Amino acid sequence: MQNGISSAVIRRMPRYYRYLEELLDNGVDRISSGDLSKSMHITASQIRQDLNNFGGFGQQGYGYNVKYLHDEIGKILGLDQRHNIIVIGVGNLGQAISNYVNFDPLGFHMVGLFDVNPALKGKEIRDIPIRMIDELPEFLENHQVDIAALTLPKEKAKEAADLVLSFGVKAIWNFALVDLDVPDDVVVENVHLSDSLMRLSYDISRKNPKEDS
Amino acid sequence: MQNGISSAVIRRMPRYYRYLEELLDNGVDRISSGDLSKSMHITASQIRQDLNNFGGFGQQGYGYNVKYLHDEIGKILGLDQRHNIIVIGVGNLGQAISNYVNFDPLGFHMVGLFDVNPALKGKEIRDIPIRMIDELPEFLENHQVDIAALTLPKEKAKEAADLVLSFGVKAIWNFALVDLDVPDDVVVENVHLSDSLMRLSYDISRKNPKEDS
Numbered sequence A, B: 001m002q003n004g005i006s007s008a009v010i011r012r013m014p015r016y017y018r019y020l021e022e023l024l025d026n027g028v029d030r031i032s033s034g035d036l037s038k039s040m041h042i043t044a045s046q047i048r049q050d051l052n053n054f055g056g057f058g059q060q061g062y063g064y065n066v067k068y069l070h071d072e073i074g075k076i077l078g079l080d081q082r083h084n085i086i087v088i089g090v091g092n093l094g095q096a097i098s099n100y101v102n103f104d105p106l107g108f109h110m111v112g113l114f115d116v117n118p119a120l121k122g123k124e125i126r127d128i129p130i131r132m133i134d135e136l137p138e139f140l141e142n143h144q145v146d147i148a149a150l151t152l153p154k155e156k157a158k159e160a161a162d163l164v165l166s167f168g169v170k171a172i173w174n175f176a177l178v179d180l181d182v183p184d185d186v187v188v189e190n191v192h193l194s195d196s197l198m199r200l201s202y203d204i205s206r207k208n209p210k211e212d213s
Helices: A007-027 A034-039 A044-052 A064-078 A092-100 A101-106 A135-142 A153-167 A193-207 B009-024 B033-040 B043-050 B066-076 B091-097 B101-106 B135-141 B154-166 B194-208
Strands: A082-086 A108-115 A128-132 A145-151 A173-175 A185-188 B085-086 B108-115 B130-132 B147-150 B171-174 B187-190
Touching: A007 A034, A007 A064, A007 B009, A007 B194, A034 B108, A044 B108, A082 A092, A082 A153, A082 B194, A092 A108, A092 A173, A101 A108, A101 B194, A108 A135, A108 B194, A135 A153, A135 B043, A135 B135, A135 B194, A145 A153, A145 B194, A153 A173, A153 B108, A173 B194, A185 B194, A193 B009, A193 B085, A193 B108, A193 B171, A193 B187, B009 B033, B009 B043, B009 B066, B009 B101, B033 B043, B066 B147, B085 B091, B085 B135, B085 B154, B101 B108, B108 B135, B135 B154, B154 B194, B187 B194
Parallel strands: A082 A108, A082 A145, A108 A128, A145 A173, A173 A185, B085 B108, B085 B147, B108 B130, B147 B171, B171 B187
Antiparallel strands: none
16 A cells, blocks of 8 residues: 555545546546646646656546546545444534435445434434434444444543444544544544634634734 | 745644643643643654744743643634634534534634525524525625635535625635635635545555455
8 A cells, every 4th residue: 555645645635536526427538637737726747746646647648537547546545445434423413424415425324323312212314213322332243334423522522432443443533522542553534623613714814914003 | 924834734733722722721831842742642843843833932941831822822823813604504514513612712603694495594593593595695794704604515605605705705614515716815614524534534445455355
C-alpha cells in the first residue's frame, strides 16, 4: 500500500472521485488535466502531482480515461469494498446520517441503529429498526460491522467506542466532540461541527479584519 | 492579520481551544508544553511551532498561562465576535445543527431557520420559528446574518448560496454535496459527509490491506 501521502492529498481524493463520477454521468470518456483543472479549480500541475502519488494514470497528450481514473481512485479509497455501518445515537444527527441515501452507492450501508431512548425502540429508518443500546453486544457478535458512527453526547461516546472496539470494530466515525484514544490498528475520522464553525470564523476574521477604532 | 499559515495548523487551532477550555474548567492556570503535548497527543515541538505562527505565547521554563492562551486563540479564531447564523433546509441535519447548544458559548447564534416544506411553517426550534424560504430576502434585508448554513439538497444549494450572497452574506457553511463558486471575499467551509466517509474508508484499507488470494 501507499505510504507517506500527505493528508492534504487524501483530503482531495474524494473530490476527484465525485467530479469523475459526474463526468461519467454526463457521458464524458476522456478529460485533459487542463479541463479537469478548470472545473475543479485546482491547478493542472497540482492534479498531476496528486495523482502521481498513486502512480499516475495519465498518458501524456491523451488526458485521463475518466472511467479508469474513477475506478482506480475508487479502489484507492477502498470503495470497491462493502462497509457495514452502525449508528449509535439516533437523535437528529444520527437520523440525518441514517436517512442519507447517497452513502449506499459508495458501498456504505447502514445495518444497525442504536439508542438509549425507549421512545425510539422499534421505530424504523429506511427499514432498519432502532434497537436499544443493551442489544448492541449481541448484535456485534452476530453481524459484520466495519464502521461505528458515534452520534451521541461526548460523555457517552468513549464508553460506546470502548464497547465496539472490544468486539473488533476497527473504524469509528466520530461526531462526538471528544478526541478518542484508540489502539494503533483502529482508525477514527472526526466530524467536529464546532471545530468546523471555528475554522469558518477564523476565515471570516482573516478576510474581514476588525477595524481598530 | 496573519498570512501564509498552513491549513494543517488552522485545523488544529480549534482543538487547542477546546483543550484549553477544558483545562480552564478544571481550574488549571498554567501548563507546560510537555503536559499539553501528552494530553493532546501532539509533540511538544509541534505545539511550540504551531503557536509560534501566531507569535508564541509561552515563556521559556514557565509554560503557558492557560487563560491567556485560551483567550488569544479565541481571538485568532474570531470567537471574540458574535456570529449570527441562518439555517437553510430544516431536515434532520438542519434540525441537528439548530438544536446544537454548544455553538452559543462560542458566539455562534442561530437567528433564522428556513425551509420549503409548508408542514414545517411556524414550528419552532429553541424558540426560533421556521420560516418559508420566500421570506428569506425580507429577513436578510432586516437582519444581520454572518453565516448561512446550507443543509439542503445539492440541486438547491447553489441557488440558495446565490441568494444569500446577493444580500451581502460573506460566509457559507456548506453541507450540500456540491462545490460552490463564490467571489474572493466570501468564505466557504464545507462539511461533506460522504467525503469524510471516503477518507475513513481510505484509512481502513491502508491499515487492513486486502489480501491477494
